[in-house]
Amino acid sequence: MSDVLLVAGVPPQPGILTTAVQRLRDAGARVYLVGAVNPDDIPADLTLDGLCALPEDIAKATPTRAAARAVPGERVWARIRREPWARERAHGADVLVALDAHAIYTVWRLAQRNRMADARYGVQAAVQALGERQGRPGPTSLQRLTNGIPSSTVVRQGVSRLINAAPRAAVNAVTARPVMRSKVGTQLWLTAVRAPKVPDSLRTKVAQQVAKGMAWADRPEGEALVLAATASKLRKPAARARMLGEAASRELKAGMPPRDLDGAVKTLLSVADQRHRADENAAAADLLNRAMTLAFDRVLHIDQLSSPLADDPEGFIAPFRRSLAATTVATPRGRRQPAAPPPTGRPLRLLIATSANDNFLKLIRSHYDAHPGVEVRFLDLAANSSLKSVTWAAKPMLQHRLSADDTPYGEKVEDRVRGYLDWADTVFVDWCVAPAALFTMIDPGTTRIMVRLHSYEALSRWPHMVDFSRIDDLIFVAEHIKDLTTSLVPYLQGPGAPRMHVLDNAMDLRGFQIDKSPEARFQLGMVGISQVAKDPRWAIQVLRLLRERDDRYRMLLVGGDMSPDVSVASREYLEAFNRDVGELEATGAVRRLGATDDVPKMLSDIGVIISSSVREGCHCGLMEGAASGAVPVVRDWPFFAGRPNSARTLYPQGWVIGSPEEAVERILATTETEQAWRATGRQAAAYALGSWDWSVVQHHFDRLLLGDGPA
Helix, strand or coil: CEEEEEEECCCCCHHHHHHHHHHHHHCCEEEEEEEECCHHHCCCCCCCCEEEEECCCCCCCCCCHHHHHCCHHHHHHHHHCCCHHHHHHHHHCCEEEECCHHHHHHHHHHHHHCCCCEEEECHHHHHHHHHHHHCCCCCCHHHHHHCCCCCHHHHHHHHHHHHHHCHHHHHHHHCCHHHHHCHHHHHHHHHHHCCCCCCHHHHHHHHHHHHHHHHHCCCHHHHHHHHHHHHCCCCCHHHHHHHHHHHHHHHHHCCCCCCCHHHHHHHHHHHHHHHHHCCCHHHHHHHHHHHHHHHCCHHHHCCCCCCHHHHCHHHHHHHHHHCHHHHHHHCCCCCCCCCCCCCCCCCEEEEEEECCCCCCCHHHHHHHHCCCCEEEEEEEHHHCHHHHHHHCCHHHHHHHHHCCCCCHHHHHHHHHHHHHHHHCCEEEEECCCHHHHHHCCCCCCCCEEEEEECCHHHHCCHHHCCCHHHCCEEEECCHHHHHHHHHHCHHHHCCCCCEEEECCCCECHHHHCCCCCHHHHHEEEEEEECCHHHCHHHHHHHHHHHHHHCCCCEEEEEEEECCCCCCHHHHHHHHHHHHHHHHHHHCCCEEEEECCCCHHHHHCCCCEEEECCCCCCCCHHHHHHHHCCCEEEEECCCCCCCCCCCHHHHCCCCCEECCHHHHHHHHHHHCCCHHHHHHHHHHHHHHHHHHHEHHHHHHHHHHHHHCCCCC
């Protein structure tokens, strides 16, 4: 005869309990019951071989801190585990049975202590387990492995009842942390979501609940596995594509490059193409937006030390070039008439537009505000609620570009932007992101459109949503950024491309001419460490190697730390960086000075300025340091190293080095004596002021904006 232990997380209905016990006894079992049971509610004709009745509210929260944090399934276990009778019966049981969702976690825990027992959810499954036990002499090794949790067969049989009847209880009990953290628990749910003959709606609901449980158990890779496994069984292409996209999104949210990003993006694009062919452009825009959001997520390109866009730009962008929907969005619509030449009888009307980032516009604005031949208006799209609502509206933008006819979104843009275009002779849009897409969403008339692309935009979705046929002049801050962008956007390689220019950023470098004390000779410095791309850990490695040769060298870090809230990847980098500098800070070898409004003052103590970045447009902090007379040491930025244009073509020969060891040799050579250090610093300052100071660069802007010859 077999022993069966029933576990109740909530009070069972008397009639159902009587039927359950009778079926188990008919199958030749002794039946015991533990859990939330009121003895007064047990029918008189119910025969149990043992009972441990506990309070009916054991699944509910209690005032104690530990219990309040626990979910119902864990609360049931916390109460039952304290009963010696329950532990003894569980140890000797042949079959452990959860009568409800809140009891599943307890049965799972009890089965870890009794590996010979079968653990089941529901009476029908328990009766089946009794029959199976009678037909075998003892559990096989595989059964011993799997019988510690509810079997996948039982989950498939009961999943509809469980999810539909009590979805929250299912998450709280079936997906408790220890279950979801175990490999066996993960395999159980992978089997369940792949089960045959389950309707898509139910399969999706189960997957979403299990994914929540995986997230709660801090298992993002488990989330992605479950969602991807579910997608493989969904019948509808759109549902499958969205589920694959969601799987990749969960991994990105956890700071991890998705294991099947390419598959998710291609599936989303394929279904987007189908919807576009069927003229279902709202759905096509949604799917295309999901594909772009995944492919250009900052975790892949901004918050890592490498990027697939840098490693293989054309290969990475190839799925979008093959997509009908994506190529339709990128198709040039042109302009009805060319831009008019600058006016001769009045000042040039210049509209300078950006969205919440005017960091590189202050000198440009002040120069043209004071220019008698220019009338300036400044537009911050983020500060205007009616414009902000249409500027970053990616899905409506895509739908408008996919549609043959006008759309409500297009009408809004026409209504809200046309007045600015009608007033301006020239629109200068800083940053090639959403505002650039907005201003090219409608025909610009005779207004000249200029867009400046700095650096990070090339790694984003926005150049693939801008209509470059409506841009007259595209400005880059460096040749290597121009090379990368044109390799990603086919239109920029053709005869209809806008005029392209390379203009340095507007910087007042004369304000950085300062005296340095002799002690600054041994002081390394970085200006700006707030992004992963700055890779300050590389600079710390240089410092360590340098101090092995001469411990007089120190490092100052100017600028705020990177935010741990931007992404998980950024937080993980910051944590690793903090570990790197902890010991050095304790000895005074590294000092973090934080954010400052007086960078020239900070640079007075820095004798060697380091650019340790993996990518840059031009690295203003390095240029400012050079202008101050610090010795420049520039890493050959890995994103662009070895290409026709890179850090080596942007800066003078000798500034750029290929490794931390080379950096150490340059620093030792240029700071060997105070005379050598000051001479190298003067040469760097002269080059910086003669090449990048606003007194030089402003003439390039005047020629471009006012038509005084080529820029």
